[in-house]
Amino acid sequence: MKLSAKVYVTLKRGVLDPQGQAVSRSLRGLGFDEVGDARIGKFIELELDAPDEAAARKRLGEMCERLLSNTVIEDYRIEVGARA
Amino acid sequence: MKLSAKVYVTLKRGVLDPQGQAVSRSLRGLGFDEVGDARIGKFIELELDAPDEAAARKRLGEMCERLLSNTVIEDYRIEVGARA
Amino acid sequence: MNFAVVRFPGSNCDQDAVHAVVDVLGQPGGLAWHKDRELPPATDCVIVPGGFSYGDYLRAGAMAAQSPIMAAVRAFAERGGPVLGICNGYQILTEARLLEGALTRNASLKFVCKDVHVKVEGQGTPFSRGLAGRVLRMPIAHAEGRFVHPDLPAFERTGRVIFRYVSAAGALDDDANPNGSSAAIAGTCNAAGNVVGLMPHPERACETLLGSADGRALFDTVLGAFAAGGCA
């Protein structure tokens, strides 16, 4: 089955995100005063083949643990769908 | 209204994504042969105040055009919801 | 003492490390290839060098940490062999979980290249024995060198902080911390003390012609430990 997956990698709560801070500061500097905190994460789109969605999810979990996220400081979330 | 927004910034189709290429190759090297193309984007979570969702969306569009995305090579997508 | 410098795709301080140990210190040594499953025979010390392995894509060091050679480096480390990770090498060792913590984007969000001073704290490693209290001047060149640890207080109590950024006079001060590292941490070791990583580049500070020879102290120390009958 041809699937398309999205992996969202975000810094764990409590880990300082200087990039997010800079973005939120710059936005306010540009006059977007309504902006509060900002946090920046990564967003990985993958094409993959798998027997079914559950199998894909399992493999994606392994990919995240081994490579796509650094679990010391990051959390991840997986979405799987049919390929567009 | 206190809202929470997510902005997804991705490289436009056809723009080279060296990072995605390296990740896809590396995953296959680790034995995840089922993986095809990978593309890597950014993912920005923002807290903001706005009269309503439509107004928030409009302001977020401006933020993307001005700062959050590099519209020469990137596309963006906005999601707005109630603050968690 | 036979040095093996691991070469990953995108390593760019591999030849500098070879230059330091072979040309400057006169030791035997050479490169080890990332696709190999074994270190060169008779390796006495492994250097995981600086650079941009895999372009620093995804996270600095993440892909290199998964290379075939890293299993051999891990086995070498488990046998007590001395391993030094410099800059990207330090990032690789943390990604490989041979060292604790993580190296994240500099607080300034910019790449920074300049001389810094670090103070040697822990001396229970083959690269720092007898150096405690010394202030060394060495260059840094990185964009992701901000050390973070999920449980810093506990980590501090283990005594595994080996180098901290300080002023030229040896004082802790915020201006001397070039990347916003927690507790100004510039280098750490593993529980056994034989695996050491640091962001500054000792191999770029081995000749006065290039500005500083302070970095030699690390290599001289490991050579001394080796001569005295082993490093573990």
Added chain:
Amino acid sequence: MSAIARKTLIKRPQPEVTPQLAREHGLSAEEYQRVLGFLGRTPSYTELGIVSVMWSEHCSYKSSRIHLGKLPTRTTARTRVIQGPGENAGVIDIGDGQAAVFKMESHNHPSFVEPFQGAATGVGGILRDVFTMGARPIANLNSLRFGRPDHPRTRHLVDGVVAGIGHYGNCIGVPTVGGEVQFHAAYDGNILVNAFTLGLARADRIFLGTASGLGNPVLYVGSKTGRDGIHGASLLASSEFEAGKEGHRPRVQVGDPFTEKLLLEACLELMAVPDLLIGIQDMGAAGLTSSSVEMAARAGSGIELDLDQVPLREDGMVPYEVMLSESQERMLMVVARGREAEALAIFEKWDLDCAVIGRVTDSGRIVLRAHDTTYVDLPIEPLSEGAKYDRPRSRPTYLDELQAFDPRTLPTPADLAAALLAVLGSPTVASKEWVYRQYDHMVQDGTVIRPGAADAAVVRVVAPDGRQKGLALAVDCPSRLCYLDPYEGARLTVAECARNLVCVGAQPLAVTDCLNFGNPEKPEIMWQFVECVRGLSDMCRELDIPVVSGNVSLYNETDGKAIYPTPTVGIVGLIDDLTARPPLTQGFQRAGDAIVLLGLMTDELGGSEFLEVVHGKVAGAVPRLNEALELTVQRLTLDAARAGLLQSAHDLSEGGLAIGLAECCLTGPTPIGARIQAATPLRADHWLFSEGASRIVVTVRPDDLPRLAELASDLGAPALTLGTVGGSSLSVELGPAGGARAVVVDVPLADLGAAFHRGFARVAE
């Protein structure tokens, strides 16, 4: 099994070629007639694309070629040229069987559109030009021009360009050891990003871009081909910008320094295998088209390619796009027949895409096929010959008025200290630390003189016998002077750049240039160009140094407003033995040293930084350059350095003596002041800020003063003792000879430091 499907070309009927389509491709009516003439038929769509890029300004140098022929390019008494202009980079002999390979190139338009990627890919391109020749790149420089500091886009551009240059050089591991950055409104709509790379090769192992040997296979190596930058070279770099009109904007190229690093290592490995590689060329502007045509043209051979074999990144591409793509990090090479497997094994080791895509023929034609169709069958010669124009030129009328302006008619500023601080803190003069902090300037363990420490950078080169030699390198262009007087400005450019090398104790050896100008179809621009080339040529001859490589960037013009003529010059020089003669730096070393000016004091404020910053004027006669004086001052500095007499040396340029002294105070081991006492008939502001040419400030230990004076008088060089290093301020006392002196400025080091170190932040943060 791989989940990655191989992308293939699609077959689609080609658009019919009409005179109108030819015009849209940038071909003039006459040019199109020429095509019909040599072809004897209407070209196909793909053929039209190929002719149009080959005959573009960027590839064919059609406006500039006849003038560039005047540059001195051959071996001189001083320098043996191994390869002059015409190849990917220039090569000179630096003794011991070693060769220095270098070139400079512009990436102006792309950097304005997308500063980070534009600048990054500019660095990637020049690096490829150098390692294509068989050299390992050992140092980068860059010369940048931005619009006025308070222009709304400037900050974004500065930030992106600097980050992009750093990204590429840092990642690939080539130290960026110096450069220059200037700001002026003339660059508001067209910034300049000129990147320079120096490489080191074995003198007997230089590779050229030639496709020779009938039947030899043609290999494609590196990144896959996408639709990036189609028409980048032909249309964008060969016509003016118009604000708001972005229809022809090519898809932005994204740099991949990681892949380039693999390409670099793999190519050098391949080159070390005896007789395997026949010829190699990077796919730069106009990609596969210009590389294949140029390689065949140089060898007088022909080339046949099977486009189905080209590794593609995108689906649905057609031959036209494949031939015009400017995807980065790609190489074309010819290897010895029957030895393809050896080459492929090396690229596989480095995880690089590689394919045999064709072979060398002797037909004198380029023939391209895909899916059993012949898309292109063109004769090579007219393609590579290109067009050549002697465009009309005329001296701009505004020059008379500008040059007639006499700065002496302006009053002396009431507060000279404030003027000094204003000039010192102008972003063009202020410390560029914000910039070079972001560049790894130490990787490769060879940087002996780092950015900010001297007028030129120095990198170490170890000779086969173990001797440590130094290569010194600098880039320069006082573009304001080139605007006010293109001929004299260009002479001053070469002289200043060479002087920068002399200040570190290096003998200048050879030149590369990057000639940035406006629209050459305007006679006034063409005149600027020709005058600058004449100035460069004359001064290179005077200094006896050849030009070995270069680049021309025209049409740097938006809405009819051209940049200042900016003929950037890069020079490489040699220090024969670093151990015996460590290079000099510019900063004052210790209290008590005597400060000596080599050269003359004049009141030449025309085109000075002071006039612009303090009086808001860009006008006046530019400083006179007397080549005999220039040579003597350079000779004296080198001889004194070699005799070990000098403690520091600094060239005087923007801001004149006052700024030069302030920089010396601030850039030594620790900041230290200076006491200057001079007898002079000049007005104080003229003494302080004049930018008279051929001047170097040196320091010597007091005991060595007599020996320096003796050396100076032997050479007939002017040397004037100005004062002493020491104290915590820069104080200057002036008065007429024999008359009373008065302190004209006495500025605390702290104030100097604040102006110098914070001046750049204004545009960067």
